[in-house]
Amino acid sequence: MWLVDEGVVVGVDIGGTKVLAGVVDGEGRVARTALRTTPGRRVATNLVEDAVVAAVLEAADGRSLVGVGVAAAGFVDAAGERVMFAPHLPWMGEPVRNLLADRLGCPVGLDNDANCAARAEARYGAAKDASSALVITMGTGIGGAVLLHGKVMRGANGMTGEFGHMRVVPEGVECECGRRGCWEQYSSGNALVRNARALMADQPSVLMEMSGGSPAHVTGPMVTSAAEKGDLVARQAFASVGDWLGVGTANLVAALDPEIVVVGGGVSAAGDRLLDPARAALRQAVVGAEHRKIPQIVAARLGPLAGMVGAALAARPPLN
Numbered sequence: 050m051w052l053v054d055e056g057v058v059v060g061v062d063i064g065g066t067k068v069l070a071g072v073v074d075g076e077g078r079v080a081r082t083a084l085r086t087t088p089g090r091r092v093a094t095n096l097v098e099d100a101v102v103a104a105v106l107e108a109a110d111g112r113s114l115v116g117v118g119v120a121a122a123g124f125v126d127a128a129g130e131r132v133m134f135a136p137h138l139p140w141m142g143e144p145v146r147n148l149l150a151d152r153l154g155c156p157v158g159l160d161n162d163a164n165c166a167a168r169a170e171a172r173y174g175a176a177k178d179a180s181s182a183l184v185i186t187m188g189t190g191i192g193g194a195v196l197l198h199g200k201v202m203r204g205a206n207g208m209t210g211e212f213g214h215m216r217v218v219p220e221g222v223e224c225e226c227g228r229r230g231c232w233e234q235y236s237s238g239n240a241l242v243r244n245a246r247a248l249m250a251d252q253p254s255v256l257m258e259m260s261g262g263s264p265a266h267v268t269g270p271m272v273t274s275a276a277e278k279g280d281l282v283a284r285q286a287f288a289s290v291g292d293w294l295g296v297g298t299a300n301l302v303a304a305l306d307p308e309i310v311v312v313g314g315g316v317s318a319a320g321d322r323l324l325d326p327a328r329a330a331l332r333q334a335v336v337g338a339e340h341r342k343i344p345q346i347v348a349a350r351l352g353p354l355a356g357m358v359g360a361a362l363a364a365r366p367p368l369n
Contacts, residue, residue, distance in 0.1 A: 056112060056113035056114060056115040057072045057080075057109055057112045057113070057114065057115060058072070058073055058074075058114075058115050058116050058117070058118070058361050058364050059071065059072055059073070059105050059108050059109055059114060059116075059117045059118070059361065059364075060073045060117075060118045060120070060165075060356075060357040060358055060359070060360035060361030060362075060363075060364070061101055061104060061105060061117060061118065061119045061120065061357065061360055062120045062162060062165070062354075062356035062357040062360060063087065063097070063101060063119065063120065063121050063122060063138065063162070064087060064122045064137070064162065064188045064189055064315075064356075065087060065090070065122060065136075065137030065138070065188065065189030065190065066086070066087055066188075066189055066238075067084060067085065067086060067087055068084070068085040068086070068087055068097075068100045068101055068104050069082060069083075069084055069104070069354075069356075069357055070082065070083045070084075070085075070101070070104035070105045070107070070108040070357070071083070071108050071354070071357050071358075071361075072108050072109065072110075072112075073357065073358050073361035076173070077169060077172065077173035077174075077351070077358050079354055079357070079358065081108050081110060082108060082357075083103075083104040083105075083107035083108040084104065085100040085101075085103055085104045086100070087100065087137075087138070088100060089139070090135075090136075090137055090138060090139055090225070091139065092139055093139070094139050094140055094143055096139075097138060097139060097140070098145075098148060098149060098152065101119065101149060102149070102152050102153060105117055105153060113155075114153055114154070114155040115155065115156075115364075116155055116156045116157070116158065116364035117149065117153055117155060117156075117157045117158070117364055118157070118158040118159075118160075118165070118359075118360035118361045118362065118363035118364035119145065119146070119149060119157060119158065119159045119160075119360055119363070120160060120161070120162040120164075120165035120166070120356040120357065120359060120360035120363070121135065121138070121140070121145065121159065121160070121161060121162055122135060122136075122137055122138060122161075122162045122188070122189070122190070122192060123135025123136070123137075123138055123140060123161065124161070124206075124207075124208045124211065125159055125160055125161045125164075125207055125208075126206065126207050127203060127204075127205070127206055127207030128207070129146060129158065129159045129160055129207070129363070130144055130145075130146050130147065130159065131143060131144050131145060131146070132145045132159075133206075133208075136190060136214075136224070136225040136226045137189050137190060137225060145159055146158070146159040156364065157364070158360070158363035158364040159363065160359075160360070160363045161192065161194070161207075161208075161210070162186060162192055162356045162360075163184060163185075163186045163192030163193050163194045163210050163356075164194045164201045164203070164210065164359070165355075165356045165357075165358075165359030165360045165362070165363055166184055166186050166192075166194065166313050166314070166349065166351075166355035166356040166359050167182070167184035167194035167195075167196050167201050167210075167311075167359065168194075168201055168359040168362050168363070169351050169355045169356070169358040169359035169362065170182075170184055170196075170311050170313070170349055170350065170351060170355055170359075171196050171199045171200075171201075172199075172359075172362065173350070173351060173358065174311070174349060174350035174351045174355065175309070175311045175347050175348070175349055175350040176196055176199075176309060176311050179196070179307075179308045179309045180197075180198055180308055181195075181196060181197050181198075181305075181306075181307045181308045181309075182195075182196040182307050182308060182309045182310070182311055183195060183196075183298070183301055183302075183305060183307045183309075183310045183311070183344075184196065184210075184310075184311045184312075184313065184349070185212060185294070185298065185310065185311070185312050185313070185314075186312075186313045186314035186317075186355075186356065187236065187237055187238065187294070187312060187313070187314040187315070187316035187317055187323075188237070188238055188314040188315045188316060189237065189238050189239055190213045190225070190233040190237050190238075190239065191212055191213030191232055191233035191236060191237050191297075192210065192211070192212070192213060192314070193210040193211070193212035193213070193301075194209070194210040195209055195210055195305060195307075212232060212297065212301060213231060213232050213233035213237070214226050214228070214231045214232070214233070215231065215232045215297065215300065216228065216229075216230045216231060216232075217230060217231070217232045217235060217293070217296065217297060217300075218230035218234075218235065221234065221235075222234040222235070232293070232297045235289075235290070235293040235297075236290050236291075236293035236294045236297060237290070237316065238269045238314075238315060238316050240289075240290050240293070241269055241272055241286050241287065241290045241316060242267055242268065242269055242272060242286075244285070244286035244289050244290065245264075245267055245272045245275075245282055245283060245286040246264040246265070246267055248282040248285055248286060249264045249267070249282055250264070252281060252282050253282075254275065254280055254281070254282035254283065255275050255278060255280045255283075256271060256272065256275050256280065256282060256283060259271045259274070259275065269315070269316065272286055272287070273318065273319055276319070276322055284322070287319060287322050287323055287326075288326050290316070290323065291322070291323045291324065291325065291326030291327045291330070292326045292327070292329075292330045293330075294312070294323065294324075294326075294327040294330070295326065295327035295328065295329065295330025295331040295332075295333075295334060295346075296330050296331075296334050298310055298327065298330075298331050298346065299330070299331050299333075299334035299335040299336070300334075302331070302335050302343070302344060303335065303336045306341075307344050308344060309344050309345050309347060310344050310345065310346045310347070311347055311348075311349050312324060312327070312346060312347070312348055312349060313348070313349030313351070313352065313353070313355045313356070314349075314353060314356075315353045317348050317349060317352065317353070318352060318353060320348060324346055324347075324348060327346055328346050331343060331346060
């Protein structure tokens with residue numbers, strides 16, 4: 050492990066539904082994790098910080114903190130100091146890095162969650178040998194990052210890769226960002242649950258029993274479990290999310306021409322149930338498919354832990 054006087058480095062991944070912290074060693078291995086529920090989007094910001102601090106201290110288990118890296122599901126400024134905007138979190142320009150450093154008493158690194166996941170996949174995972182890669186993270190919404198020769202492309206404001214807010218359906222479903230028709234409203238954990246709930250109205254499904262007879266109580270893990278049992282509603286919900294994943298990816302491939310596309314985040318745990326329809330849709334939708342090599346779509350090797358592992362890398366400046 051990264052030890053200084055027997056201290057540890059902790060990575061934290063903050064999403065729209067959960068805060069996951071873990072001790073990460075120099076080989077990207079996770080030794081101990083702690084989980085908290087994200088307090089919400091319309092709450093006082095200190096409640097989110099409370100959850101982060103509690104998760105970090107539990108993961109550290111009494112050991113001193115050498116550093117903490119934070120992967121935030123939002124727009125992080127180029128300096129890695131502030132979360133400028135987060136569709137699923139309450140931060141709006143807050144100096145998150147300094148606030149957490151003061152409370153934890155150690156250096157803190159801060160970056161966008163998808164950038165952290167990309168950094169981890171470039172160092173330890175599926176993008177390790179790629180000269181160029183797209184990393185798409187699917188959780189409550191969609192995040193993303195662009196890798197070139199193993200380096201994360203950050204952009205003028207540090208906000209490269211906000212793929213989830215590309216508009217794919219004019220005047221479509223309302224998004225938490227305040228606009229309509231964003232990609233993440235059709236391909237994300239939220240979209241998966243919304244699809245399943247809508248389909249349950251017309252078709253029998255084990256989800257009705259799993260949710261206690263209330264579609265409003267259906268969750269993403271329920272849909273995944275139902276799909277594994279062969280439930281048609283759950284499988285149709287995944288097929289729709291996967292199809293939209295491929296459509297959006299085709300737009301990114303047309304713009305950036307990557308060698309490989311790596312899909313991570315909690316929804317990616319569904320594996321080929323999600324990725325197979327995405328691969329088919331990409332082949333259909335990508336421009337000039339018959340004249341080019343279409344990039345592979347693969348699951349993140351580090352799975353849902355990629356953001357947390359990459360956050361630990363962010364605790365060791367400078368960021369790449």
